[in-house]
Amino acid sequence: MSAKPNDLALRERAVKVIPNGMFGHEATHLLPASFPQFFSKAKGAYIWDVDGNRYLDMMCAYGPNLLGYGDERVDAAATRQLALGDTMTGPGAVLVELSETLVSMVSHADWAMVCKNGTDATTMAMTVARAQTGKRRILVADGAYHGAAPWCTPMPGGIVPEERAFISKYAWNDISSLEAAVAEAGDDLAAIFASPFKHDAFQDQTLPDPAYARLARELCDATGAKLIVDDVRAGFRLVRDCSWELVGVRPDLSSWGKSFANGHPISALLGSDSCRVGAEAIYATGSFWFSAVPMAAAIETLRILRESDYLEHMVALGTKLREGLEPVAARHGFSLRQTGPVQMPQILFDEDPDFRIGFAWAEAMLERGVYVHPWHNMFLNAAMTEADIDLLLEAADGALAHVRKSVAALQPHPLLMLMLGAH
């Protein structure tokens, strides 16, 4: 399976007309060399690379694939809408229907603003909070990803420090750190950003301490600041509502994207009436924000979320995966750290500070038809079956046996070492 001539040929063409040959979160520069960059098709739980190899895809397009690739119910809704109209001189009735649907499903929300990127939604959240409060300071957790705009991109290339004026850091889930950051903001605190759980790359995932979440709410209430939950990555994968309903805390604003149209391009900022004046004061728009096709896809996706057991099914499969993988790893002398919600697993290896074992595992899994990620959280989707998890566990058995044999000879990934060294 490892010979990938079509992928190689595309990479050679790509490097001429695309900076670095590929950019953004789907670039494979920080993955094992055998990972394909280009794919020819996707269906259900599976993707096919351009050389015809099929993989059980544990990345789900980094989140958008929630019900399975090419879900026929969702794509039929999209295709029906396309025949009527997509990007028009005004929105369709689907804008109102979708906004009503989101507001009805997300407890804290009284209104919705649709957009295209997750970054659009987080940037609007910041701007709405500032417009609503008249204050400037924004607290974000150290290491949290809230998008790739100048104010939040994790890489500093081309950014001037002034674009991040009034952005301060605190340690996620750390009560004293949050208290100190709020105290330092004084009377200029506009908002606190929080990921619903800690899902930073290269790290174990952490679920929120309810006391931390409640404190964030209380500090916002005490200071007049707004609480923002960034649900772009986790939205509708933990609960059919804002993820912090699980800890009993309602934000003023929440950002959404990735999965709620099952891969069709749409994101959203949801807000409570406590932020409506601010939302009405900002200007944000995009050429395709009012396109009807992704809205029709979202309405159908959300219907399925409400009416099916997609979530319980993913949790059952994720539990089977987590419980099944640990003894497989132990059998080959490896100790795993499987963290976060079972349906969004992060799988790291003990005693693997430079990720060389994780990379070898990912490579050996790929060879066996399972696309796993060595340092980013993964995603289950509702099209997966018990047979798929069995396939994964069987592949893991073979892969870890292989890694065990070669472990002494493993080397860390050179580009990853450069990057981690720079932090």
Add this chain to the structure above:
Amino acid sequence: MSAKPNDLALRERAVKVIPNGMFGHEATHLLPASFPQFFSKAKGAYIWDVDGNRYLDMMCAYGPNLLGYGDERVDAAATRQLALGDTMTGPGAVLVELSETLVSMVSHADWAMVCKNGTDATTMAMTVARAQTGKRRILVADGAYHGAAPWCTPMPGGIVPEERAFISKYAWNDISSLEAAVAEAGDDLAAIFASPFKHDAFQDQTLPDPAYARLARELCDATGAKLIVDDVRAGFRLVRDCSWELVGVRPDLSSWGKSFANGHPISALLGSDSCRVGAEAIYATGSFWFSAVPMAAAIETLRILRESDYLEHMVALGTKLREGLEPVAARHGFSLRQTGPVQMPQILFDEDPDFRIGFAWAEAMLERGVYVHPWHNMFLNAAMTEADIDLLLEAADGALAHVRKSVAALQPHPLLMLMLGAH
């Protein structure tokens, strides 16, 4: 035609769940009250509102409709790709093919980075220029629209001044103003932004003085700064290349969007090798940037642009419109200012400082089945026919006769007055 109960009912629902009932550039708050907010379908040159009224649509979704709504060739390419895969864990071969196509069509471009919003492309242009030059100052023309991110949004709500640090203004097409702004930037000039022609709202459009365009190029060359042409609105409506090929000036970077996939959601930053290092140094991405469906639609759209007379057809119809409308207006005692390229017309009235005549005209045209805009440039598309222009001219005859009769009683639009007063 003016009773619009379905539109009214949707507005009443929308105001509950959407800030202001609608937001962004397609909101009708600054249009005559009779303008419908919601549309049910679009085909070719026409849109239908939710009450079943059909209009010849001179806004073309504010640009994305280039070949006609629902172009069957483009939508078939999109639908074929959807059946294979859209948003996957990596891009399809269509990413490479599209990047090659854009680079082959746009003379200055050596590489492409696709994205979703026009604002993504302009923001990346700024960031790439800063990364490439190591300098900070960005010059933008006063009044030019480059998107809705904090650094460029025309409305200040929720924005802190620091987000616009190192953004300076100059007067577009004004040689001495540009020279002064460059001199003031000293050795810190990263980039000069230029719209290909002046297409600011509420104003006559202006074509570029070639001496101004050449000076912008020369000043960039002399200082090491990068020249950015923002072709999001005009791209492929003036020429099958970057719009400043018409004045013989090649930028280092150009931003694209709106029309090159005929309404499917995709935008792009194109750059020359003079900016490749900078492009490789930034981090920019989005959940749906690598989705294959809009790329397939773009490849097919660009094929049609190369192989058809879409452009010459639009110019011929635009000329017929401009030449035909002037005597119609004169017949009713009105003097028009029809400015800009004929295929992107701005139509304003002399002696109409508060736009009350323009609003009355737009309302009367709408009543006669033609959707025109009273203060924003309009767009022709390739699906329009001579018969459509004849229909428009006939509608204009009736509309202007109606306006002439009522002109003494016209009042300016109250919200517009508030907004223009605030500037």
